[in-house]
Amino acid sequence: MQAIPLNRNNDFRRLYKRGRSLVDKNVVLYFQRNRLGFNRVGFTVGKKVGGAVQRNRAKRLMRESFRLIEPQLPKGYDFVLVSRGRLPYLKRQALDGSLQRLFTQGGLIGRRPPAPPLAQ
16 A cells, blocks of 8 residues: 655654654654554655755655555554755665665564464
């Protein structure tokens, strides 16, 4: 299932204030559990990143990288990805690696479900 866009300012502020944050040299990830059965995602690129062309490229890169990694993520989370200055000049594979590291570091990927009890 595809993540629903997060587009209300109130939701972004809640994540910035109460969510967990993880930092990489290319992107910042904010996340928090929601009480819904699906994921929501938002993307932020500030004007420090560059002009409109660079900001749009940064958003496209983040959207595509998130789309590729999303099937591995657990359901019921809100995510906000914030671009850092060098993101528009990266190859997508570099961003994929950054997101993989952040989601693993946050315990969202690589978590194994508890083993079933042994039959006696």
